Amino acid sequence: MSNVDNATTHRSWARHTLVLGGALVLMSVALWFGWLSLASHQLSVGAQMLREDETELPDDIPPLPSELTYGERADLLPSMIELPAASADEIERIFDALEFAWPPEGPVPAVAIMTFPQAMDELEVERRKALFFRSLLPMIMAENQRMLETRQRVEEMLAQGMIAEESSDYRALATLGQRFRVDGDPNDDAFRESLLRRIDAVPVDMALAQAANESGWGTSRFTREANNLFGVWTWQPDQGLVPEQRAEGATHRVRIFPNLQASVRNYVYTINVGDAYHEFRLMRAQARGADAVPRGEQLATTLTNYSERGEDYVAEIQSMIRYNSLNDLDETLELWPADNTVILQTESDGM
Secondary structure: OOHHHHHHHHHHHHHHHHHHHHHHHHHHHHHHHHHHHHHHOOOOOOEOOOOHHHOOOOOOOOOOOHHHOOOOOOOOOOOOEEEOOOOHHHHHHHHHHOOOOOOOOOOEEOEEEOOOOOOHHHOOHHHHHHHHHHHHHHHHHHHHHHHHHHHHHHHHHHOOOOOOOOOHHHHHHHHHHHHOOOOOOOOOHHHHHHHHHHOOOOOHHHHHHHHHHHHOOOOOHHHHHHOOOOOOEEOOOOOEEOOOOOOOOOOOEEEOOOOHHHHHHHHHHHHHHOHHHHHHHHHHHHHHHOOOOOOHHHHHHHHHHOEOOOHHHHHHHHHHHHHOOHHHOOOOOOEEOOOHHHHHHHHHHOO
16 A cells, blocks of 8 residues: 555545544533432423313312311321421431431331521432432322321222212312312212322322422522422413523512422322323323232333423432432332421421
């Protein structure tokens, strides 16, 4: 081969090497930013809890019928002790005093953190994640237990067969139909099947992953200023914060909640009644019908309507469930009354 041919070959090889090297660098940068996004899970611009065609959902969840209102009866649901806004150190001391670790190794105390500490973003990553999960787990379990207790009462009424229209059970079922957006006669099979599909628990692993994703592990502006964990929108001008990156002409706002528990309750309710989550409810019902425990990683495949990112959002939620071992949470975890004297003593010691 001539010197000219050699030179040409070397130049061609160099160009290909440069192009390949550049592509590898760009790929590495993309993977790095993708990993960084997955690790931090800040609130995504495209995230939204509801499609605009679901704005008819009530701002206030309708109450249970009087026949089923159990309030905070200890035999059905331990009374949740509300913990006011406090520092991360104070909240962790209370959790430690209640022997509530992450991952939990025993009963989960029935405590509700009203708001996250403002300095969540200053905590070391693993500490922030553990505090986030410990704070939300009791609230998610409490809302699920409310659903399951209501479901049990409904199943007991439906087991009677045909129900007289003048009976209190019939009125209770009709009221529940209004609450969970089911039309029809409580004696019709279609009404009963639809109602039971809507009164059920949401997988804890999925709820925790979505809350972490949408709230940036409790650090997003909407979580800090509005206690909004799940990116819920509202079209009521007096009930929300204007997103900084809202498109021109858009009118939605990010809804303000009085506390974190209200945000969790709204999430569970919306997943159970929103038209966008029909496939979620069908898959959950199928799992129940097969005597299987509905798992969040599988049910997350139905959440393409939760975010404008569609399948990418689903993949991210599934990845978070696996990466944080949320699918390893003990299925037999129980919510137990918290010892208020321990909480008061811990708060006193921290002063």
